[in-house]
Amino acid sequence: MTICYAGGMFMSPSLESNLFVFALAAFLGYEVVRRVSPQLHTPLMSLTNAISAISVVGAIAVTGAGHNTTMVVVLGTIAVTASMIERGRRYF
Structure with missing residues (x-):
């Protein structure tokens, strides 16, 4: 398992990808609800x-x-x- 150094703290690749998915889901959810x-x-x-x-x-x-x-x-x-x-x- 490779550890990435990002923003002053160490992040595993799985955490990094989970945070990326969370950010995309939050943006997509906001856009979907806004257009209802x-x-x-x-x-x-x-x-x-x-x-x-x-x-x-x-x-x-x-x-x-x-x-x-x-x-x-x-x-x-x-x-x-x-x-x-x-x-x-x-x-x-």
Whole structure:
């Protein structure tokens, strides 16, 4: 396994490719949701609520797994926090 040096920290090739896929998925998701017609916003929001709940469960599972490296814990905590903020934001 080759380790790449990027931005002052070492990154494995799998982490680098996973971050690349995440960035592409985030951009694509934003563009897809932005182009939805107003008639579809209510069904889309109910689907978004379900996906957000799945994200919370997945983030908790990853953070609580036996891979207790610092990066996993930090990214898992950020994922849980962001998902919970997104879930709570809809009620205010």
